[in-house]
Amino acid sequence: MRINIAMKNIFILLSVILGCLFSGLVSAQQNVWPRTFQNADGSITTIPSQPKRILSTAVTVTGTLLAIDAPVIASAATTQSTFFEQWRKLAELRQVKKLWPAGSVDLESVYVEQPDLIVVSMIGADSARDQIPLLQAIAPTILVDYSDQTWQSLAQQLGLATGLEEQAERTIHNFEQWTKQVRDVLDLPKGRANIVSYHGPGVVNAVAKAQSAHAQLLQSVGVVLEEPDPAWQAGSIVHRDFLRIHYEHLTQLQAETTFLITMTDQQAQAFLHDPILKNLPSIQRKQVYGLGENSFRIDLFSAREIINSLLRRFAGEQAQSLVMP
Template identity: 50%
Template sequence: MVHDFPSPARTLAGITVAAVAVLATVGCSSTSDTGTTEPAASQAAGWPRTFTNPDGSTTEIPSKPEAIVSTSVSVTGTLLAFDAPVVASGSGATGEFFAQWAEVADERDIANLWPAGKVDLEAVYAHAPDLVVVSATGADSLMDQIDELRAIAPTIVVDYGGQTWQELAGTLGQATGLATEAEQTVTAFDESVREAASKIQVPAGSANVISFNGAGEDNPIARRGSAQAGLLSDLGFTLEDPNPEWNTRSQLREDFVWTAYENLTTLTAETTFILSKDDAGAQAFAEDPVLANVPSVQQGQVYGLGANSFRVDPYSATEIVDGVVARFAN
């Protein structure tokens, strides 16, 4: 199956404490498309504060939220990572929370509102939120219901597709009054990536990341601008960039190139990571007879990037890092 991949994202682990501080400062007065709070005087006073949505509209948040409803399953993981008071969340298309943080959601007794693509406004009312978070894009976006949601509680919109999870954490931290906690979460992750990089022996040559769907299907290959490639790069890997002329979609994205199966035979990387698979699942690529001469197959270096590696949030990013350390530890 070909996934509906996230929008372009930049390198995951390169955001330092200083960068997050800059993001927070900008959040006090900016009206950028990523969503910010303003003005500086209001921020100094604390509350209320004004959040600027991606379309330029603003949302006044009267007080520090204590009951957040996240209608976007893709945003919820970042909120949970810095302990935002989420009481309910939308789920994935299967009706389940993302596996990488489902246990955390269960521990915190977070209610499952609905599967992506559906909406039940009565369920939002029932949780009496003082802040609702909506995604600007994606299968879990509820932009068509934004007016109804704003009638229930202050509602902000974030564009997770155009940000790394670290940048999203900075935006959400400002909106929720948890900027320090969000910054600490990013800092801890960045430090863990640096530590992980010092523990591994990266295989010689380059690496690539493929969503392998087999013959007769498009097989997306991660570009260097993807979240997955950025994280591997921060761990010390050199990423093979797919030929953009292979792209079969109407628009070329910065994160993945959708390519015909036959082009996989021309890849040159000595290591291949298969998206959304563990090592066992990755063997479908390694055992494909048409791909027998691909360098990574020849060298027996085809690995799963992780079952939850499709949507990179704080939890899945940590899983990816842990998996790489386990595989390539010195």
């Protein structure tokens, strides 16, 4: 018996030692420079040293850079020349300089900022992909695609490029632990829910697919999703996250609850009182909720806002301590 106990103690000790050695090896690998980064188009960028002055040409990516405490010195803005409201104050606190509005790259301002890493989005209104050869002449330039992944996956990619892998993993871990706690206290409406980008009659509307960032976020706290019928597809262009549909197909939704992106509860009244949609189960039950004005793009900060809104709406008073600042 004593021999078995001794062997067990030795095994535990060896496990601890090996764990420490492995941890140290991982840390050492994370601090090795130069390193290579595989871009979204398959090309490779060599980053000679850990970046200290990062310039983001894509406002959508900037939020995730801020979430992992990357040293962002400047960023492109939205088409309205603003930062996203969910992280605007943090950007101001960190003195992130606002550059051009999305769609109009100013190379001279890039030169002035003297970045040591430039981040470009592969697609979207904030993409500066066409300017990559010119940007590469200024500093190492990486290309990422935020359209086909969650903010967590994007954070891991950016962590690799910036040497902030540990910060990225810590941010993701803390968020996911929080959502697990939230899931345990939410008293969600019975049945399924759909997520709709509502624009009314005469234009294309959209319904979230299961693999969309919005759907994955809500499913992580217990929401059961109603997926749109692929046959409703409007046009030939297929998107990964949302199914674009004609307005009339909204009448075929069956879920008991509807969540509306980019809308407050007050703005959601337009959907709730749409006479053509009055027979929808969610409208009949008056279970139509806005996900908030900042819910168009999901990053750490907008995800927090959405989960906070669910806590305030579907959790008891004692659970309000889980609301994140």
